[in-house]
Amino acid sequence: MPFLQLKNVSKGFGQGPARNEVLQHIHLSVEEGEFLAIVGFSGSGKSTLINMIAGLIEPDEGEILLQGKPITGPGPDRGVVFQNYSLLPWLTVSGNVALAVNQVFPEWSKAKREAHVRKFVDMVHLGPAAYKRPAELSGGMRQRVSVARALAMNPAMLLLDEPLGALDALTRADLQDEIENIWSTDKKTVILITNDVDEAILLADRIIPLNPGPRATLGPDFEVKLNRPRDRTDLNLNPEFRKLRSQIIHYLSEIGEKNSLHDAIEAITLPDIKPMAA
């Protein structure tokens, strides 16, 4: 039995002529401990997909099974790291993590919960900033807090929604290493949404492109068989990496072109109206 299973899932927004079918007929199986990356253009429905798995929105059709049971809503078994961090600005770094810990482990003693919070704040190297508020932190540090908050809930699975999208290249590389580190220590199931093919190859076991929407579907699997730990500088010279990278990029650009061609044809059909004669 796969750990997470999406069966024929479709989702659209709006009604009537304004309706926008975002995702259609999505089939997906994720094994326990797997690191899956979904890459796609912006606006292709990646966030909709992850929000459905998180339970924040419900699919219109099909079902999502987690360990064989259908998902009915959000829960602490799925830790989410949002693209825009979503930290609470009135709480400190520790406070943000503690909010999750107190919620998920109410039966623990206060000291145990505090130690747990400290452990995860230290894990993302924010110990010295534990009592700062999000406004005093850089983007990378904020995203670290968000990662610590998700991990501290001890979820069965991590959902990363373009977590590094808003960061500069150096911070990005830094956090990629950290994510890989954390994943390799306790092998949680991870779904990473990204628009960066290199990032996907560096981190994931398997990469699935999301074809551009509307009516987005999933593309073919690309297995990443590179040995871990993967070193960023070595990878660039690795022929397997380069082959995989060009395959994925080729696939994406081809499907993107087809789509924009389709768009262009659609855009040309003008409505049949004439100016009114006064």
Place this chain on the structure above:
Amino acid sequence: MNKEKVKNNLVKVFNLTGLTWFIPFARLGFGEQPKEQVKEMGRIILVPIIAIAIFLGLWAVVAKKIDTSLGKLPGPVEVSQQIGVLWGEHRSERVKEKAFYQRQADRNARLLAEDPKAEIKIRSYTGKPTYLDQIKTSLNTVFTGFLIASLIAVPLGLLCGMSKAVMTALNPLIQVMKPVSPLAWLPIVTMIVSAVYVTKDGFFQKSFLISAITVSLCSLWPSLLNTALGVASIDKDYMNVARVLNLGWGTRVFKIVLPASLPLVFTGLRISLGVGWMVLIAAEMLAQNPGLGKFVWDEFQNGSSNSLARIMVAVVTIGLIGFILDRIMVSLQKMVSFRPELIST
């Protein structure tokens, strides 16, 4: 280094309390760019002082030209004289009160000395309330009314903001009651309080209750609407966090909804207190409840040659107190808000 810290903290405190006039003095005291500070003082202190002086001058000139049935319209000089007179009356009233209690204590002591079983009487002093007593009563009333209003408005606003159904249900009522003047509420409140609150030696005076409730009725709407708006416009991301964490109702309200909407809640409370203070004076005047409003009305009825000047003292007092109340609310708002720069002053 340490000196720098002290200076920055001092500037922070002045900013928080709205005493921005003192910032250049503090900076100058620590020797920071003296030229800039003197310029800044001119800009933020000298200009308003000149404006005030021009206003006082115009007032003095115009007042001399207006003859009323109570004599010439008082100018700034007459008004400031009356401040002294009112202060004097307050002092002499306090002296009389002290003397009264002294006499009473002496008499009782004498009676007890003559006959240890003698019946002694202790009466409280019943002199005329002085100007400062009236101010105190007004402040008491406005705070009681404001407290009642806040206790109703904030929870109700939270409900309205969290549930579309509650908001839709209450909105027509709120919109209709909001513009009603205190003068219209007053007779109704008076009749209801007289009918319901029928103890002889109650803890509250009836007139106090009537004005406090009138203040609440008029001042609760801004708090209610702002709280509802604050709650309804919480960043969706924060609510997503609450949902992902499966936060319970209580945690959701106290850890997410309230802190996120606090800046707007306080904006509402600030407007409410301002409205309450304005309404109170009108209510006291019309209902003959003790306080500054009654002072104004009494002086108007009294019609002595000093009455107009004394009323003007009251106007200045009312304005200054309203201003101070507003400053206090702004400082509170800045203290509890996570983004103080969003608050307009």
